Amino acid sequence: MRVVVPVLPPFRAGHSEAASSAGAAAGARAVIGRRLAYWGLQSLTDDALLVVTELLSNAVRHGKPPWSISMLLMSQEGGRRYVRLEVADAGAGTDINLVRARWRHPSGSLLDGGRGLFIVDTLASSWGNDHSSHGHTVWAELEVKPDSPGGGPPPSD
Template identity: 45%
Template sequence: MNSSHDRARVPDRADRLLALRQGLRRQLGDWGADGASDDACLVLSELFSNAHRYGAPPVRVAVTLRLGGPGPKALRVEVSDRGPGFDAEAVRARWRHPSYKLAERGRGLYVVDAVSLAWGCRHTGVRHMAWADVAV
């Protein structure tokens, strides 16, 4: 039996993440916020990877630029999924515990904390959304 099939290549997580990072860099360039691109791409990578590893599809990404209001100009990166999520305060409390050591896993949110102005998460109905604000 000889048959031919047209296969649509479904992008894997790494392909999608690369496309998201490239799109984010282009958008930041359009907004004149190139200076935030390294930190923003790092935050996007960590939050997106966590959503894929621990969450449930579909994973959605949103990026907004805050121009005015109190505080510095900032870029908000939001990644949401349909998984159970996590408690940001519990994560921070674990970091403060005297027995805490950076393990082989679990450093991603620690990195997000280091490069962002603020970060957290919230549950919106059936979705969990992690967010981080990066200085521009």
């Protein structure tokens, strides 16, 4: 089963890029919080809001407009359920493997940036990026624990 919620349709920065992205992030967080509550997955709300904020901040800072956000509730055979957050932009993207390698290298530092993705790496069960002819999408998956509230059968939408 795959339920897709377009959290934030593609948008371009207005006169003030910072104000536009801050407003977009606030709106996205509100939609995500409401949808997770509807699905009975409130236990994922704090992590989901932090992850989507970090991904959108990176897209606005390093990518190109338009930006968009999607949230998917995924249910696979075998019972695995997770929420996937996707932030897309029209930029070329970054080499995620290089970011991860920098964390592992003894001289690597989070002082020059990368803390946001490190937070995503800590909270998400998996994350990565996909490239397309229109740009790229950075995604993160938050696992729905079977014994958590909302961890039962998926609601019909």
